Amino acid sequence: MPVITDTFRNGVDTEKMFATLDLIKAQPELAKFQFRATNRWIDGAHNRSTIKDFYAAGGEDTTRSEAFAIDAGEPAILLGSDTGANPAEYLLHALAACLTTSIVYVAAARKVQLTSVESTLTGDMDVRGALGVDDEPRNGFERIGVAFHVTGDAPQEKLREIVERARMRSAVYDIVTNGVPVTVEVTAD
Amino acid sequence: MPVITDTFRNGVDTEKMFATLDLIKAQPELAKFQFRATNRWIDGAHNRSTIKDFYAAGGEDTTRSEAFAIDAGEPAILLGSDTGANPAEYLLHALAACLTTSIVYVAAARKVQLTSVESTLTGDMDVRGALGVDDEPRNGFERIGVAFHVTGDAPQEKLREIVERARMRSAVYDIVTNGVPVTVEVTAD
Numbered sequence: 001m002p003v004i005t006d007t008f009r010n011g012v013d014t015e016k017m018f019a020t021l022d023l024i025k026a027q028p029e030l031a032k033f034q035f036r037a038t039n040r041w042i043d044g045a046h047n048r049s050t051i052k053d054f055y056a057a058g059g060e061d062t063t064r065s066e067a068f069a070i071d072a073g074e075p076a077i078l079l080g081s082d083t084g085a086n087p088a089e090y091l092l093h094a095l096a097a098c099l100t101t102s103i104v105y106v107a108a109a110r111k112v113q114l115t116s117v118e119s120t121l122t123g124d125m126d127v128r129g130a131l132g133v134d135d136e137p138r139n140g141f142e143r144i145g146v147a148f149h150v151t152g153d154a155p156q157e158k159l160r161e162i163v164e165r166a167r168m169r170s171a172v173y174d175i176v177t178n179g180v181p182v183t184v185e186v187t188a189d
Numbered sequence: 190m191p192v193i194t195d196t197f198r199n200g201v202d203t204e205k206m207f208a209t210l211d212l213i214k215a216q217p218e219l220a221k222f223q224f225r226a227t228n229r230w231i232d233g234a235h236n237r238s239t240i241k242d243f244y245a246a247g248g249e250d251t252t253r254s255e256a257f258a259i260d261a262g263e264p265a266i267l268l269g270s271d272t273g274a275n276p277a278e279y280l281l282h283a284l285a286a287c288l289t290t291s292i293v294y295v296a297a298a299r300k301v302q303l304t305s306v307e308s309t310l311t312g313d314m315d316v317r318g319a320l321g322v323d324d325e326p327r328n329g330f331e332r333i334g335v336a337f338h339v340t341g342d343a344p345q346e347k348l349r350e351i352v353e354r355a356r357m358r359s360a361v362y363d364i365v366t367n368g369v370p371v372t373v374e375v376t377a378d
Contacts, residue, residue, distance in 0.1 A: 011233025017268055024322050031317040031326070035278050039285035041306035044200025047289045049282040051274045056266050063265050068274040070259075072286035076252050077245050079206055079294070085240045085257045087287030087361045089224050090279055093238040095371070096228035097261035098276035100236045102319075105268070117230035123369075128220040130291075130360040133213050137220070140364035144371045151378055159377035167373055171319040172276045175329035179368035180312075182284070182333045184356055188348035189340055 012108040030057045045073050045080030078127075088141065092121040094172050099146065102166035102173075107152065112162060114152040121146050144176065201297040219246045234262050234269030267316075277330065281310040283361045288335065291355035291362075296341065301351060303341040310335050333365065 007015045024031050034055040041047045052067035053060060072087055074080025085093070096119050107114050122145045126137035150159045167173055196204045213220050223244040230236045241256035242249060261276055263269025274282065285308050296303050311334045315326035339348045356362055 011235070012268055020266075020268070021320060021322055024317060024320060028317060028323070031315045031320075031322070033314045033316050035275070035281060035312045035314065035330075037278060037281040037285055037310045039282070039289055039308045039310070041289050041293060041303070044293065045290045046200070047286055047293075047306070049285055051278045051282065054264070054278075056264075061264060061266060064271055068278075070274065070279075070282050072282070072290070074290065075243070075245075075250060077209075077250060079201055079209070080290075082253055085259065086224070087283045087290065088364075089226055089240045089243075089257075090259075090283035090286065091361055091364060092224060092226040093228070093240065093259050093261070094276045094279035094283060096226055096238055097236055097279060099373075100228055100230050101234045101261070101263065101269075101276065104230060104233065104236075114230070117236070119228045121226045121228070123224045125222045125224065125360065126220045127222050128213060128217060129363075130358055131210060131213060131220075132354075132358050133210055133220070134217070138363055138367070139358055140360045140362075140367070141224075141369045144369055146371060146373045148373065148375045149377075150375060156377040160375050163373070163375045163377075169319050169321050169328055171314065171329045172280055173329075173371065174318075174327055175277075175280060175365060177368050177371050178327070178329070179366050180330045180333055182335060182362065182366050184288075184335045184337065184352070186337045186339065186349050186352045188338075188345040188352075 009108040009111065010104045010114050012105055014108050017105065017109065042083075045078070046083035047072050088123060088125065091176070092123055092144070095144065095146070095176055096121050098170045098172035099148070099166055102170045103148075103150065103163055106162050106165045106169070110162065112152050112154040112158065114150065116149070116151045118149045119146055198297040198300065199293045199303050201294055203297050206294065206298065231272075234267070235272035236261050277312060277314065280365070281312055281333070284333065284335070284365055285310050287359045287361035288337070288355055291359045292337075292339065292352055295351050295355045295358070299351060301341050301343040301347065303339065305338070305340045307338045308335055
């Protein structure tokens with residue numbers, strides 16, 4: 001008969017979570033991570049990223065047995081054949097996923113059992129920028145809207161606080177709202 | 190017997206591409222696009238985005254018959270079970286995919302036949318920020334590095350110019366380097 005504990009909440013091992021936080025507080029050098037993706041063009045708007053290894057907690061993490069293969073594409077109106085979601089849509093996915101996981105982890109830490117977390121994201125873009133037709137509109141989204149619907153065993157106000165805390169700690173939200181320096185190197189032959 | 194034309198280059202229908210650019214120049218209101226993603230939490234760090242419809246060229250685009258379902262996760266060290274790449278890795282994928290497609294389209298427009306486009310992206314992060322252990326490190330990547338290797342039927346210098354032009358027009362590069370305003374709304378019950 002399994003022992004009933006409250007270690008797992010929202011599918012998160014909270015005992016392991018607090019142990020991880022304590023360890024990183026004690027040894028901040030373990031907090032240095034590097035994530036990676038390699039990408040290869042296939043044809044037209046079709047390209048594929050392969051994601052597997054990363055650096056974490058003082059060494060290469062080799063726990064993943066399989067690589068993730070992620071296909072990108074464009075719809076017909078943007079000259080592709082829907083070989084995958086397009087890059088801007090993947091960015092919305094990255095943002096949705098990061099905010100959602102942050103909500104789930106914060107709720108677990110605060111002993112709130114969630115029953116559902118759903119979100120709808122919209123990104124508005126004037127494609128004249130990216131298509132090079134006009135210099136005035138920016139290339140990327142002018143604005144992104146995120147609408148969350150969250151349910152759980154806590155008062156509305158507490159659920160809203162959890163979303164707010166998650167927003168303040170989300171890695172991708174920080175990247176997308178504040179920007180990051182990107183260097184691009186090229187070898188050609 | 191098929192008629193041999195040079196309309197397709199790098200898998201891109203350049204005739205359609207130039208017609209699209211002309212149309213958008215003539216009717217700039219057609220350039221307003223909206224991309225969308227809906228996301229649903231599944232368990233722990235596992236959540237899934239569904240991507241299908243979007244607004245383009247004056248109306249809802251309904252050409253996609255199937256939705257894309259994209260799973261996110263976290264590795265064990267970040268309390269997940271690798272149900273998918275993690276959100277920060279998806280952001281690297283979005284950036285790689287956008288730059289790559291931009292390179293392919295720019296090359297097609299400039300009559301350059303590419304033979305390969307490969308890239309490796311790295312994103313450095315001090316996870317004390319996102320984990321809420323320390324207010325000093327930012328939550329997101331401190332920096333992103335992109336290394337491209339491009340080959341094709343043009344001199345090195347021309348291939349480099351194509352990458353540079355693609356960088357200057359990439360939607361996701363703009364978003365990631367410059368940031369975008371994001372609004373977050375919450376309903377809770």
